[in-house]
Amino acid sequence: MSLDPDWGDGTRCVHAGETAPSKGSPLTPGPVLAAPFHLADARPDTDAGLAEEADFYGRAGNPTWRRLESAIGELDGGECVLFPSGMAAISALLRDASGRGALVLPSDGYYATRAFAESELVPRGVTVRAVPTAGPWDDDVFDGAALVLLETPSNPGLDVCDIAELSARAHTAGAVVAVDNTTASPLGQRPLALGADVVVASDAKALSGHSDLLLGHVSTADAALARRLREARTLGGAIPGPFEAWLAYRSLSTLDLRLARQAENAAALTAALRDHPAVRGLRWPGSAGDAAHETARRQMRRFGGVLSFELADEATFSRFVAASRLVVEATSFGGVHSTVDRRARWGDPVAPGFVRFSSGCEDAADLVADVLAALDSCVR
Incomplete structure (x- = not known):
């Protein structure tokens, strides 16, 4: 069921990710805890397309992930790719962009993001520029940049930057703009509607809200980027647990x-x-x-x-x-x-x-x- 854009936040949270009701089925389905799935209906000449048509192995897909991805994507306004933590999500995004130009990161944002870039990407020749959330954002910051990561409000200082303005300037320079939306949440701020290309967040925080799980996600309107991130998740093994995904989906309604x-x-x-x-x-x-x-x-x-x-x-x-x-x-x-x-x-x-x-x-x-x-x- 798609969400009505005129519905309020409470209605959207309760009904995000829902499928059409079926008589006798649970109102809220439980987690699917499976590694392999049955292949009994597969034919040798169709096995090559099985990954796109049906679940076959838990590292490539799980229906519980997809339910939560559908719900978060509807709230973010893009296609959601779920990860086992916020750092898994943001590191996958930075790795994807690192071969195409410089990375611009917030100097006052979450410290582990900078630590990851400095320990893994800089030694591989990636240029990383750090800018305070409140600026100044000089034009040369965007030169040759592949990705500009904003974090607004910043963690922990709670500074704020203008997403629409900086997205427009970054796009003029050919850069993709991502916004770490962890502090704001999808109900507090919708970066994709403000001109950003990507949303990334730790869902261990407000989105799940009960301090009992680790998850993260990337949402984007760029189908090619979403596909690359899913492939990286499958090949790299950075997969979310279905029970954690189920807990987060259950928590989303509140x-x-x-x-x-x-x-x-x-x-x-x-x-x-x-x-x-x-x-x-x-x-x-x-x-x-x-x-x-x-x-x-x-x-x-x-x-x-x-x-x-x-x-x-x-x-x-x-x-x-x-x-x-x-x-x-x-x-x-x-x-x-x-x-x-x-x-x-x-x-x-x-x-x-x-x-x-x-x-x-x-x-x-x-x-x-x-x-x-x-x-x-x-x-x-």
Whole structure:
């Protein structure tokens, strides 16, 4: 069943990836856990085309993957290729582009993307240019580039760049534009509709939202690129597990509800923390006073649940976590539990007390009260 473009986000999430109902079949089918599939109907003269006509081996395809790919693709507005993690997705994309020119990466985006490029691609002669999300984006950045990867809002600093403007400039120079949409999610931002060629994301975060699986995906309107990525997935063996895909598909129906509560909590926390003496450098793109707000307001459909701020130092961060009853320390985001991560421990170029705060789905009043009490204990 195709989604009606006039449907709201909640309806789209509940019905994305659905097939026509069949009497006696499950409303939500379970995962297909299979490595080999029956070949009883295959004939010797048709075996060569079997991979395109039917499932034959689990490394090449699985109906549970395809259900989730259909759902995510409908939300992204492109053809989705599923991977076992966000890094598997983004590394496949970078490898695909690396033979055709320079790669432009965000200098303030997810650190592992830069680490992958520096450890695997640069030694093979690939030119990698790093640019801050907020710029400056000089024209020579695009010269000879095969792929420009944007990450907006950036992780962890939450800076924002203009997808439409940078896509137009990159296309003029002959480059493909990809957007890491992990922080925003398909409901928060639709990069393909803004002019980008590719969306890539870690689906361990908000999309699946329960902190219990690893998945990633690439979505694109370029059928040739999607085909190359599927071939690379099959030959490289970077395949998602069907159970994880099933869990993510089951979780997708509540994405609208979860994002709404998380954004509500982020807004409440931003308002409460703005003048707190323990907090400085507070960022959330949804705040009217944020440096990225005007650009974010133009291109984002909702602002998400991730905010960031700085505490005095690592010791203050530790006291804050110990004093909180609701917030736990973890290095992912987008889940139903509120979490914090001191990003300097992973080598991000941030201050020792920098905090990435992922708002969960707790009641806003309870979460704000808990965070304020924990912060108050840090300044007594």
